[in-house]
Amino acid sequence: CYDLLHGGHIAFFKTASAYGDLYVSIGKDDNLLSLKGKKPVFSEEERLYIIKSIRYVYDAFLASGMGLLDFEPDIKRLxxxxxxxxxxxxxxxxxxxxxxxxxxxxxxxxxxxxGLPARSSSETKREMRFPYRLCLAGGWIDQPWVSEIHPGSVVVAQIWPTMDFNDRSGLATSSRKIGIKLWGDKYPAGDHEENARLLFGAENPPGKPYISGSQDQIGLLYPGINRLYYRGGYWPEKIESATDRETCEWLSVVIHLVPLEPRPQGYDPLKIMNLEKPLIKELGEAGDRCWESVLKKDIKGLGRSMTDTLLSWKKILPLTVPDWIMNELETKYFPDYPGAITSGSGGGYVMVASEKPVEGAVKIKVRY
Structure with a gap:
């Protein structure tokens, strides 16, 4: 349909035009709606105008048929x-x-x-969708009832929606769904902090018994990798960001997600809490070490900080790391890789730090 025209389309037209006068058939809006369940971003009139303006195109027209072979009447004609x-x-x-x-x-x-990257319309549209969030280390320190005991850092990364990640798996999917209600399934324009505060407010209306930590909203709406320093408030006292290509692509290479069972319905990780200052201090320091390791591209330090975060969860909030998950990590991942953690409390994905492939893992791509 040539919606969201990109360099791949132009390269295709250039190559095709070498075979003779190039006529381009463009799908009508109503046919695309019937086939895909939604209208294209640009109307048929605008798409036709754009395609006709390309120098490799001899002429363009709106397909006169319907269905997947909407160009059939035009083949008969031309x-x-x-x-x-x-x-x-x-x-x-x-x-x-x-x-x-x-x-x-x-x-x-x-x-x-x-010199130009390979492009496809499906990839372009996917990359425009609302992102997900990974918490690498320091999770739970974004809750005031944790960081008021001792301050510390959470490290989060914004990732492309390269696939539909599982719900209830610790990738801020609940916050993401609210964001999609606000802005549609696309990354919103505007100031990152304003958007994150708006999403935080939308997810935590007055009277809500459990306040979602702001690392979810910040992780979804701040590009790259971010260190969030909390000291007893719902919003971090300081945010540091790494959005350079080299660092973000390094993290994309070394992080692997292995699917686990999602958190069960009704799961409450807060029934047992050991909010002791030395334990909270360990958690916050794991986040600090994670950030330093990311900036240095230190795979051993990154893995250790992830593992240390998980071990801190087990001490502070024991139900966040069920015995079956701890057994799986201790037998399959801790011995063979620099470190691992679950993507969320009680399940989701095992998030493994490794410079070598991990069996059964899916890859992520940090958005920067």
């Missing part, structure tokens, strides 16, 4: 010599239709212009 698609656009039905009309069917590789 009688082209070649019908060209890229690998993403290839389907057996298109190939069969071309054979029926005696038209050569050609599938082009998706090759970008030299």
């Amino acid at each position: 009688k082209p010599d070649i019908f060209i698609v890229n690998q993403d656009g290839h389907t057996p039905d298109k190939e069969i239709l071309c054979k029926k009309f005696g038209v050569q069917y050609l599938v082009l590789e998706r090759i970008p212009e030299p």
Whole structure:
């Protein structure tokens, strides 16, 4: 449909135009709505205007048919010599239709212009969606009833929605759903702090018995990797950010998520609490060490800070680390990798720090 035009489209048009005069068929809004359940971002008139303006395109038109083969009436009308698609656009039905009309069917590789990244519409749209949040170390210190005993740091990372991560798995999915209600499934424009405070307020209206910690909202709306320093308040006293490409891509490489069972419904990690100052101090210091390790790209220090956070949870809030999870980490991950932690209390994903592949893991991509 050529919605959200990008460099990959232009490279495709350039290559296709080498075969002769290039005619481009554009899907109508009502057909796209019936096929995808939603209208394109740009209207058919605007998409047609844009495509007609590209120098590699001889002419463009709105497809006169409906369905996945909406261009069929136009093939009959134009009688082209070649019908060209890229690998993403290839389907057996298109190939069969071309054979029926005696038209050569050609599938082009998706090759970008030299020096430019490979692009696809699906990837572009996915990257525009609302992100997720990872808590690397120091979790729970963002609660005032923890940091008022001893201050400390939480380290969070904003990650691309490269997949639909499981609900109730510690990736701030509850906060994310509220954010989508506010802004739609897209990353909001504007000031990061203002947006994070707005989301915090929306998730914690007056009278709510349990206040969601602000690391969720900040982690979702601040790009890159962020250290949040708490001293007894709901909002951090200080926020430090790392948004440079080198650091964010390093973290993307060394963090691996292995799926666990999600937290059960009705799960309450706060039934047992040991809020002792030395234990809270250990938790906050794990967050500090995590931040230092990220900036140094120190995989051993990162892994140790993640493991230390988990061990602190076990001491402070024992129900956040059930015995079956601790057994799995102690047998499968602690012996073989620099460190590991669960993505959330009571389940979700095992988050492993490792410079080598981890069996059964999915990869993340830090957004910067």
